[in-house]
Amino acid sequence: MLFRFYDPQVLLPMLATMAQDEVDLLLGNLSCLCGIADKAPIRYHRSEQAAFTPQSATWWKIQPHHLKPVYKTDVHARSLERYWWEKIPATMNQPDDPYALILSALEQAQQLNYSDTQAELLALSTLARETDTPAEQLADVFYFTADERNTLYRINKENQA
Known part of the structure; x- marks a missing residue:
């Protein structure tokens, strides 16, 4: 950085x-x-x-x-979008506007007072839901720790409710 x-x-x-x-x-x-x-x-x-x-x-x-x-949601969303295009291009290719999806999730996370990590996991969970991609598959791609996986799964369940 x-x-x-x-x-x-x-x-x-x-x-x-x-x-x-x-x-x-x-x-x-x-x-x-x-x-x-x-x-x-x-x-x-x-x-x-x-x-x-x-x-x-x-x-x-x-x-x-x-x-x-100095945090800017739109800059964060663009950064995640670029990184995710590199790591999960097939998943990123499915939504019409992946940037808008990520931005919306980050804005929702701000309203929920999520930490930066939780916000990114909410965005990833939203992408997984919108593309019918198993959250576990994405956790494997990003080499998540057990704690990160558990947080992703929890957010994923909350996001589906």
Whole structure:
């Protein structure tokens, strides 16, 4: 995954979701970072007590809550569509508009407050239902773990109700 750290439309919304200790980690040896958000200047500072120690390994990781402000359902749907065309082309070829099917499922998942993984599994379950493809077959193609399979089967049952 590419992290466009240099893009204020990516970085500033993410910084707004971070606790101070996360800001300290991200900034590393920078004392502050300035930008414009909603036409107003904004500054993020490192804590005075946060000492910087150079690291040779990863010092900061993107967490799911950091991505919420930059999440776009249509981009997620396009990404899944491209990936699924690569992995399951025969299944993807069956619906008239697989993108619309995926997008609709992701939007439904948002309304149900599903996690990202559950949202993708709902979209896959919807595709399976619409194409009469056994969910187990898709789970095999994607090498799902036992937990992922169980979640897919549960969502599949709920989706059929």
